[in-house]
Amino acid sequence: MRGEARGGGSGGPGGGDAAARARRTVDAIWRIESPRLIAALTRMVRDVGVAEDLAQDALVAALETWPRSGVPDNPGAWLMATAKHRAIDLMRRARTYEDKREQVEREVGLQFALGASAFDAAHEEVGDDLLALMFICCHPLLGRDAQAALTLRLLGGLTTKEIARAFLAPEATIGQRISRAKRTLAQARAAFEVPAGDELGERLAAVMRVVYLIFNEGYAATAGDDWIRRDLCEEALRLGRMLAELAPREGEVHGLVALMEIQASRLHARTGPDGAPILLLDQDRSRWDLLLIGRGLKALDRAEALGDARGPYALQAAIAACHARARTPQETDWPRIAALYAALAQVQPSPVVELNRAVALAMAFGPEVGLRLADEIAASGALDGYHLLPAVRADLLARLGRAEEARDELARAAELTGNEQERGLLLARMATLGGEAARARRA
Structure with a gap:
């Protein structure tokens, strides 16, 4: 939970369990309601920092009240009503907000006249609020890292520690970055709205980048005990679909949606019953979601029809589609995947793209070919500290029969990863290689 608050009393005998x-x-x-809560509050107070504080106040009230009184039938509406009351109190104390106070009071009066659920349905367009919050988090006044950090905080529900892990940065640095971003937006009185016209196109790239960052954090969590956080994947998918509706002629938006739909189709197959990761080639493909694959392929068709087949998201979606179309791992078109990664490296040069290309080359033309490229990346130092580089090298070394070297690389990868499930997978692979090496020595 993002909030640092703690709840109240136990409520008598046996109350401790109820409180817990x-x-x-x-x-x-x-986790579910905070993005919507912050978005709606930002629309009212026009300050994301104040909105988050008000949402946190409502959270504290819930932690104090619900263990004693029980969780209300509509907890989201309860949190919203509580936060709005606190917004009114804040505005009453701030003379500069006098006019806004009257407006919010009229809104809350309407809420109590209609009832919370009717008010929400009649007045609050949650999708518009969330999109507006996304655009203000990605405001051009902020640097890219600040945009991503603020969006992951307010819309992704990540803690400062989780964001720091994603950026390979100190937690204090990320905390300061988020605080400065909120202060910058407040001082500039940044408009809380979905941009239109030319400005919309200019700001879409930043928004798409951050939506995909949220999806990636859900698809392969950078820290914690769970490898997958489906809530973040679902949130990113929903935001991506909204963007596609908002900008139907932007092919790369459809490319982004296609990529997320196809990747999300594998979520149920990516972990075992105990939550342990299952890698792509070991997955039970009957568990892949055919509905999401179909949606993704249609979105990819739209991107290609709009002439954006060579955009970075569309290219990644085309790679994902190669896997989705293969009924078995052996049917995967690895030469095409390697070619698509080469095209992606042209439009979006990145050592991570090159590492993925090394894997595809190894699958298409043999581990020696892939290892040469992986070794070049390692020698460049571009991915020092990135756990997947030694993990990939370990796999290629193992395929070449160099088990001891592969074990050393796996140990390094396990040390670098921040995710407990992924660390367990790497250590298990180390143990397997150790057994294979021992048997080879005995032979």
């Missing part, structure tokens, strides 16, 4: 259950429920509800 209520707090777990609050945690789950907060």
